[in-house]
Each structure stands twice: as C-alpha cells, then as structure tokens.
Amino acid sequence: MGTGPPPPFCLPEEDRIAVNKACFIQELSACLETPDLDALRARIRAIREALAGLRPDHACLTTCGETISFRRDILLAELEQILEARTLARARHYLRRLRAGCSQVRTNPVNDINLLRWKEYDEVLTDSLWMIRRRDNSGAHIGSYWGNFVPQIPRQMMLRYTRKGEWVLDPFVGSGTTLIECRRLGRNGLGVELNPEVAGLARSLIAAEPNPFDVASDVVVGDSTTLDFGALLRERGVERVQLLLMHPPYHDIIRFSQDPRDLSNAPSVDQFLEMFGEVVERTSPVLDEGRFLAVVIGDKYAQGEWIPLGFYVMTEVLKRGYTLKSIVVKNFEETRAKRQQQELWRYRALVGGFYVFKHEYILLFRKKGCE
Numbered sequence: 001m002g003t004g005p006p007p008p009f010c011l012p013e014e015d016r017i018a019v020n021k022a023c024f025i026q027e028l029s030a031c032l033e034t035p036d037l038d039a040l041r042a043r044i045r046a047i048r049e050a051l052a053g054l055r056p057d058h059a060c061l062t063t064c065g066e067t068i069s070f071r072r073d074i075l076l077a078e079l080e081q082i083l084e085a086r087t088l089a090r091a092r093h094y095l096r097r098l099r100a101g102c103s104q105v106r107t108n109p110v111n112d113i114n115l116l117r118w119k120e121y122d123e124v125l126t127d128s129l130w131m132i133r134r135r136d137n138s139g140a141h142i143g144s145y146w147g148n149f150v151p152q153i154p155r156q157m158m159l160r161y162t163r164k165g166e167w168v169l170d171p172f173v174g175s176g177t178t179l180i181e182c183r184r185l186g187r188n189g190l191g192v193e194l195n196p197e198v199a200g201l202a203r204s205l206i207a208a209e210p211n212p213f214d215v216a217s218d219v220v221v222g223d224s225t226t227l228d229f230g231a232l233l234r235e236r237g238v239e240r241v242q243l244l245l246m247h248p249p250y251h252d253i254i255r256f257s258q259d260p261r262d263l264s265n266a267p268s269v270d271q272f273l274e275m276f277g278e279v280v281e282r283t284s285p286v287l288d289e290g291r292f293l294a295v296v297i298g299d300k301y302a303q304g305e306w307i308p309l310g311f312y313v314m315t316e317v318l319k320r321g322y323t324l325k326s327i328v329v330k331n332f333e334e335t336r337a338k339r340q341q342q343e344l345w346r347y348r349a350l351v352g353g354f355y356v357f358k359h360e361y362i363l364l365f366r367k368k369g370c371e
Contacts, residue, residue: 017051017075021068021102028099037088040095048079068102074119110242110291112163124159130330130362140180140209149247149296153330153362154178157245158185161292164213166242167233169286171224171279176202178245179217186213190232190241192224195257223261225278229286240286244293248276250360251309253300269307277316284320289369293322298360306354310361321368328362 027047034040051072078098085091101116113121135141135150154168154177162168164186170178173191175198182189183206193199199221206217220232233239249256249264251272256264266272280293287293295317300307318324345356 015072016069017072018067018069019051021066023065024068025099025102028095028102032092032095032099037085037091040088040091041083044079044082048076048083051076051079071120110161110163111159113159121159125156128326128328130156130328132330132332139184140205141177142175142205149177150330150332151177151181153247153294153296154181154245155185157243157292157294157362157364158182158187161294162187162243165215167238167240168243168245169229169241169283170245170247171227171229171283172246172248173202173219174198174247176206176219178247179206179219180209183209183211183213183215183217186215187243188216188238189218190216190236191219192222192227192232193219194221194223194259194262196221198256224282225261225275227282229283233286240288242288242291244283244287244291245296246279246283246293247296248279248313250298251300251307253298269309269312273312273316276313277320280317280320284322284367287367289367291367292325293317293365293367295363295365296360297363298357301354301357304352310363314361314363317363317365322365323368324363325366326362326364328364329359330362331359 027043031040031043031047034043078094082091082094082098085094097116101114104116106115107113108115113124130152132150132152136152136155141151154170158168158181162185165188167188167190168178168182170189170191173179173193176191179189179191179202181187191202193202199219202219206219211217216236218236220227230239233241249262251266251269252264254264256262259265263272263275266275284293295313297310297313299309314324314327349356
C-alpha cells in the first residue's frame with residue numbers, strides 16, 4: 001500500500017516531543033506568575049532540560065493522561081525565545097502565546113491550520129514563486145500521462161483552502177491527480193473526464209490509493225461545458241463544493257483526443273476561451289460563496305508570437321463573479337516534450353528570439369458574496 005507525503009504535524013517520533021498537556025499548561029501558568037525575569041528564566045530552563053532529556057523526572061513528561069505533541073525544534077526555539085527576552089513583559093507575552101497554542105485551536109473558515117501553532121506548518125507554501133523540481137510519484141501517482149499536473153499543486157490548494165470532510169470539484173480530472181490527493185488529505189472529491197479510457201485509468205489509480213478517511217472519490221465521464229453539476233452533487237447528497245480546481249488543456253499544445261468537445265481541439269484561442277468560460281459558468285453555482293477557485297494554466301507560443309493564455313483565462317474568470325486573490329508562478333524543469341532536449345530548445349530560443357517556457361500559473365480566485 002502506498003502512502004503519500006505526511007500531512008502537517010506528522011513527523012517521525014524523534015522529531016517530536018509529547019508532553020502531559022495538563023502538567024505542561026500548569027507549568028507555563030506558574031511561569032507566568034513568577035514575579036521577576038531571573039526566576040522565570042530559571043523555570044523555563046528547567047522545562048527545557050526536561051524536554052532535552054536531562055531531567056527525566058519532570059512532571060510535564062508524564063505520559064499518562066492526555067498528551068500534546070510538538071515539533072521538537074519549534075518548541076525548543078519557543079522556549080529559547082522566552083529565555084532571550086529582555087523584559088518580563090516580553091517574556092510573559094511569549095509564554096502566553098505558547099500556552100494558548102497548547103490549550104486552544106484558532107482556525108480561519110477555509111482550512112484546518114491552527115493559527116496559534118502556525119510555525120509547525122512549514123509544508124504549506126505562502127510565497128508566490130514555487131520551485132518544484134520533481135513531481136511527487138509516490139503512492140498511486142504516475143508521471144506517464146501527458147499533461148497531468150504535479151500533485152503538489154492540488155495538495156497545497158487543499159491544505160490552504162479546505163477542511164477535512166469538505167468537497168473538491170475538478171472538471172478536468174484527467175488521470176485523477178486531484179482525487180488521489182483528496183484521499184490523502186481526507187477531502188471528498190468529484191472529477192469529470194471527457195475521455196472514457198482516461199476516466200477508467202483515473203478510477204483504477206484512485207482505487208489503488210489508500211482511503212484512510214473513507215471519503216468519496218468519484219470520476220464521472222462527461223463534458224464539463226454542458227454537465228449539470230448541481231445534479232451530480234445532489235446524487236451524492238450534497239449541494240455545494242468548497243474548492244474548485246481546474247487544470248484545463250493549454251489550448252492545443254497537447255491534443256488529448258479527437259473529440260471536438262475537447263478544449264484541446266478548439267479551432268482558435270477565442271473558441272478555447274469560450275469553451276473554458278462555459279465550464280466556469282457551469283461550475284460556479286455549486287461553489288460556496290466566499291470559497292476558492294484555482295486554475296492551473298500556461299501560455300503558448302504560435303507562429304512566432306507569445307500567446308498569454310494564462311492572462312486570457314484570468315480575464316474569463318473575472319467576468320464571472322470572482323476576485324483575483326493571487327497569481328502563483330510555478331517553474332517546471334522536466335516536461336515530456338523538452339526532456340533530453342535542453343540544448344535544442346536553447347538553440348531554438350537563440351534563433352527565434354524568444355525565451356523557453358519554464359513556468360506556468362496558478363491563478364487563485366475567490367467567489368464573491370462573502371467578505
């Protein structure tokens with residue numbers, strides 16, 4: 001059985017510290033009541049020594065009763081910050097923050113990230129430039145299907161913009177990358193694929209991925225420009241989804257089929273955009289207000305001209321009741337078309353006066369109606 005990359009907070013035991021929750025909070029509270037900075041520092045040093053294994057008899061290390069787990073490096077850094085505080089007021093500020101992270105959970109409405117322990121979520125990206133050298137090929141993921149996107153993208157979108165048990169809709173599901181990540185993160189997923197053979201591949205790959213959270217992972221054969229997505233969801237007992245993920249063809253860069261309904265067979269860029277706009281029109285009503293749509297798209301080069309397909313797609317979405325929240329630029333080092341041909345592409349660029357494509361966009365939109 002394949003297992004995916006670990007979710008936040010899942011680290012090897014040697015990288016974590018488990019303490020008795022009640023005793024640890026009580027110890028931090030006692031530190032807060034210490035009347036002077038030197039005495040406070042002495043108590044914090046005793047806690048740090050206990051956590052480092054130098055004082056194994058310390059009460060906070062008791063494993064009976066409810067325990068709380070920390071990343072070792074971050075907890076020790078928090079204690080060091082308290083020790084380095086130059087005033088009693090500042091040391092108490094850091095102590096209150098640490099105690100709050102032990103006893104409370106504070107999230108925003110669209111994800112499960114505990115903002116009181118935000119330092120532990122360093123897997124979650126927050127910069128607008130993503131340097132991902134290799135796609136994740138663990139578990140059921142494969143890299144052989146032309147045009148599939150790296151699993152790290154849907155993973156990041158779900159960590160930031162969904163909670164466990166919520167629904168994700170992918171109207172261009174392809175080989176099932178999004179739904180495999182849904183299984184790993186405990187999100188329900190619905191995907192639509194035009195090509196029945198590709199849909200069959202997606203179902204087999206998704207079924208090969210463990211489903212520890214017992215979530216729905218459904219692939220439907222259909223045309224996303226004409227489907228009734230509301231009816232599809234009602235068949236599954238839900239009315240709305242909480243995240244839309246779209247990775248459409250980059251127009252005709254890769255021809256995925258001979259089907260004229262396939263966006264990769266659109267006769268022109270304008271017709272491609274019209275077809276893509278229809279998908280946005282049909283999926284938007286089933287997205288909860290205030291929730292997010294992520295579109296992964298790249299530009300194209302045709303007849304000596306750079307075609308800014310990503311920005312054309314962005315305009316189509318903005319016409320339809322969304323606000324733009326972010327533009328992420330993601331590099332790509334390895335594509336099937338350019339693999340082993342780096343020198344050739346460099347020569348072509350020098351001859352043709354252009355730059356070789358090494359990036360694509362992740363366009364993030366929020367549905368209006370909930371500010």
